[in-house]
Amino acid sequence: MMKTLVVFLSLTILSFGGAHAATMSFKNNCPYTVWPGTLTSDQKPQLSTTGFELASQASFSLDTPVPWNGRFWARTGCSTDASGKFVCATADCASGQVTCNGAGAIPPATLAEFNIPAGGGQDFYDVSLVDGFNLPMSVTPQPQGGTGDCKTATCPANVNAVCPSELQKKGSDGSVVACLSACAQFGDPKYCCTPPQETKEKCPPTNYSQIFHDKCPDAYSYAYDDNQGLFTCSGGPNYLMTFCPS
Ligand SMILES: *[C@@H]1O[C@H](CO)[C@@H](O)[C@H](O)[C@H]1NC(C)=O
Numbered sequence: 001m002m003k004t005l006v007v008f009l010s011l012t013i014l015s016f017g018g019a020h021a022a023t024m025s026f027k028n029n030c031p032y033t034v035w036p037g038t039l040t041s042d043q044k045p046q047l048s049t050t051g052f053e054l055a056s057q058a059s060f061s062l063d064t065p066v067p068w069n070g071r072f073w074a075r076t077g078c079s080t081d082a083s084g085k086f087v088c089a090t091a092d093c094a095s096g097q098v099t100c101n102g103a104g105a106i107p108p109a110t111l112a113e114f115n116i117p118a119g120g121g122q123d124f125y126d127v128s129l130v131d132g133f134n135l136p137m138s139v140t141p142q143p144q145g146g147t148g149d150c151k152t153a154t155c156p157a158n159v160n161a162v163c164p165s166e167l168q169k170k171g172s173d174g175s176v177v178a179c180l181s182a183c184a185q186f187g188d189p190k191y192c193c194t195p196p197q198e199t200k201e202k203c204p205p206t207n208y209s210q211i212f213h214d215k216c217p218d219a220y221s222y223a224y225d226d227n228q229g230l231f232t233c234s235g236g237p238n239y240l241m242t243f244c245p246s
Contacts, residue, residue: 020065020066020118020119020120020236021063021064021065021066022063022064022066022068022116022236022237022238022239023061023062023063023142023238023239024061024062024063024064024072024238024239024241025059025060025061025142025238025239025240025241026054026059026060026061026072026240026241026242026243027058027059027240027241027242027243028054028055028056028057028058028059028074028243028244029056029057029242029243029244029245030056030135030136030243030244031056031244032056032076033053033054033055033056033078034054034074034075034076034135034243035051035052035053035054035074035075035076035078035088035098036051036052036054036060036072036073036074036075036241036243037050037051037072037073037074037075037091037093037100037104037105038050038051038062038070038071038072038100039070039071039072039100039102039103039104039105040064040068040069040070040102041069041070041071042069044068044069046101046102047062047063047064047070048062048063049062049099050099050100050101050102051075051093051095051097051098051099051100051101052098052099053098054074054243064114064116066116066117066118066119066236067116067117067118068114068116069114069115069116070113070114071104071105071111071112071113071114072111072112072114072241073091073105073109073110073111073112073134073137074091074110074134074135074137074243075088075090075091075092075093075105076088076089076090076091076134076135076177077089077090077171077177078092078098086098089171089172089177089178090108090109090134090135090169090177090178091105091106091107091108091109091110091134091178092105092106093105093106094106105131107131107132107180107181107184108131108132108133108134108169108178108179108180108181108184109131109132109133109134109178110127110128110129110132110133110134110135110136110137110155110219111127111128111130111131112125112126112127112128112137112139112153112241113125113126113127113128114239120234120235120236121234122148122232122233122234123141123232123233123234123236123237124230124231124232125139125141125153125230125231125232125233125239126139126153126219126220126229126230126231127139127153127154127155127216127218127219127220127229128219128220128229129155129159129181129212129216129219129220129221129222130181130183130220130221130222130223131181131184132167132169132178132179132180132181132184133155133159133160133163133178133179133212133216134160134177134178134179135158135243135244136154136155136156136157136158136159136243136244136245136246137154137155137241137242137243137244137245138152138153138154138155138156138241138242138245139152139153139154139231139239139240139241140152140239140240140242141233141237141238141239142237142238142239142240143237144237144238146233146234146235146236146237147233147234147235148232148233148234148235149231149232149233150231150232150233150237151218151231152218152231153218153219153229153231154216154218154219154245155215155216155218155219156216156245156246157215157216159179159211159212159215159216160176160177160178160179161176162211162215163176163179163211164208164211166185167179167180167181167182167185167208168180179212181208181212181222182206182208182209182222183222183223190203190206191206191208191209191222192223193222193223193224199224200224200226203222203223203224205221205222205225206222209221209222209225213225
């Protein structure tokens with residue numbers, strides 16, 4: 001009798017947990033290999049993988065628990081150096097391994113950010129260039145389960161091609177591999193929206209954030225991007241992250 005009850009309760013908990021997972025799929029449309037990284041926020045346990053290789057045209061998927069706060073990005077130009085350390089030209093997490101193990105991307109990095117509440121409430125997600133840009137990326141809610149706006153958050157353009165020289169991050173061959181945010185490069189409150197310009201009213205767009213915004217109007221170009229880059233979807237959708245979406 002007791003055993004039956006225990007089994008019943010575990011099954012109930014398991015199916016409840018299962019119904020509240022979000023499946024995150026990744027597709028690499030870039031003509032080169034990327035190495036996505038995953039980071040769970042709030043000191044919560046990390047996902048089943050914190051970093052993996054994704055060849056051109058390859059796909060991968062993993063589940064997040066719900067609620068979940070965290071981010072995804074993709075490293076480029078990675079290789080194992082002479083000392084056996086895994087290093088990347090952009091968005092490295094400095095773990096020395098393909099997995100990031102709780103470390104985040106070193107800017108500049110295009111980020112996909114998620115805030116998924118418990119119980120199928122309203123998800124918030126965005127593509128952020130607040131920490132700079134390294135490759136084009138989109139986040140698309142998948143049809144099953146999603147209700148409400150559920151639009152694609154995206155930075156489909158190659159911002160590296162229009163990156164002003166003072167923000168360029170160059171690779172070993174001299175090509176522009178990423179574009180720093182003006183905040184990261186200059187540390188000025190007017191670019192970082194830090195005191196004395198810490199409010200939205202006191203931190204309007206700048207000539208630099210405008211470059212990101214013009215290329216990618218459906219992404220966050222700086223900290224107070226008038227919520228243009230913030231998207232919502234309700235009802236527990238799954239999501240597709242595409243690298244080089246167009
Ligand atoms: C942006 O404005 C600053 C002055 O506020 C100027 O020094 C800089 O050259 C400008 N950069 C671009 C890319 O327009």
